[in-house]
Amino acid sequence: MKRHGRKRPYTEAGIRRLPCARCGRPARHQWNACADGLYRPVCTRCDVALNKLALRFMRDPDTEIKIRTYKAKLA
Numbered sequence: 001m002k003r004h005g006r007k008r009p010y011t012e013a014g015i016r017r018l019p020c021a022r023c024g025r026p027a028r029h030q031w032n033a034c035a036d037g038l039y040r041p042v043c044t045r046c047d048v049a050l051n052k053l054a055l056r057f058m059r060d061p062d063t064e065i066k067i068r069t070y071k072a073k074l075a
Contacts, residue, residue: 005036025043027041
């Protein structure tokens with residue numbers, strides 16, 4: 001399986017042509033980890049999961065509310 005990722009952000013049109021780097025579904029968002037410097041295409045489901053993981057890692061007390069709001073914004 002080819003791993004997608006690049007040093008510069010994808011355009012909105014470009015991201016839609018790629019599969020999610022994690023699960024292979026159509027990508028709609030991109031994610032960047034400072035540790036490797038690559039922008040990676042991610043689908044909506046994986047984008048939400050990444051956001052939830054990061055908020056939980058930061059011990060944000062409003063994680064569930066923020067994730068519900070974010071999901072509604074994406075719908």
